[in-house]
Amino acid sequence: MAWIGDRAWICVVPLALTVALPWEDAVAARPPEPAVARCIRQAAHGQSWLEKTLWGLRDQEAGWIGAEILNSDGSHDLGPLQINSWWVPRIAALLSRRENEVRRWLQFDPCFNAEAARWIFLDALKTSGSYWKAVGIYHSPNGKRQRRYAALVAVHLRKRFGADVFDNGGSSRREYRSGSAS
Numbered sequence: 001m002a003w004i005g006d007r008a009w010i011c012v013v014p015l016a017l018t019v020a021l022p023w024e025d026a027v028a029a030r031p032p033e034p035a036v037a038r039c040i041r042q043a044a045h046g047q048s049w050l051e052k053t054l055w056g057l058r059d060q061e062a063g064w065i066g067a068e069i070l071n072s073d074g075s076h077d078l079g080p081l082q083i084n085s086w087w088v089p090r091i092a093a094l095l096s097r098r099e100n101e102v103r104r105w106l107q108f109d110p111c112f113n114a115e116a117a118r119w120i121f122l123d124a125l126k127t128s129g130s131y132w133k134a135v136g137i138y139h140s141p142n143g144k145r146q147r148r149y150a151a152l153v154a155v156h157l158r159k160r161f162g163a164d165v166f167d168n169g170g171s172s173r174r175e176y177r178s179g180s181a182s
Helices: 022-026 034-043 048-061 085-095 099-108 110-128 131-139 143-161 171-177
Strands: 002-004 008-010 068-070 076-078
Touching: 034 048, 034 110, 048 110, 048 131, 048 143, 076 085, 076 099, 085 099, 085 110, 099 110, 110 131, 131 143
Parallel strands: none
Antiparallel strands: 002 008, 068 076
C-alpha cells in the first residue's frame, strides 16, 4: 500500500488483466462486477456512508473494468468509477510510479480505481467541507456542472438505497467530523 495525501490510501495490487472479446464492449447494460463491489466495500473502510457514496459515483459514471472513454477535452475516463486521466500524473507522482502504470491500474484494477475515487472524493470533502460540493468536485471544477452532477448522484443513491438514504440521523456528518472519514 502507498500513502497518498494526509488521509487516504491507494492500494497497489497486481493487475489481473483479461483479454476482452470484441463483442463484450458492445454490451450496453453491465451489471456490477463482483470484483468492483468487493473493491468499493474495501475502499469504504467499513464506513457505510462512504460505501454508499462510492456506489452513487459508480452508478452515475457507469464505468466498467477496462473502460477508457474519450472526453471532448481529449482526456479519458478510466475504469469502473471513471477516474479522469487528468489525475494520472498527480497519482503517479504521489506513488513514485510511472504514469503508464497508474493509467493501466486505473483502467484495469477495480480496487486501485475505487481507492483513487475514494481519495479524490475525500480530498474534495476535506477541502470543501461540504458533502454535496465534494460529490460535484469529483466530476468537475465548474460550479454549475458540480451542482448538476451532485443532483444526478443523489438520484442514483435514492434509486439504489431507497428514499431514506439521507435520513440516517446525521451519522455521516458525525463520522466525518470525528475524523473517521479517512
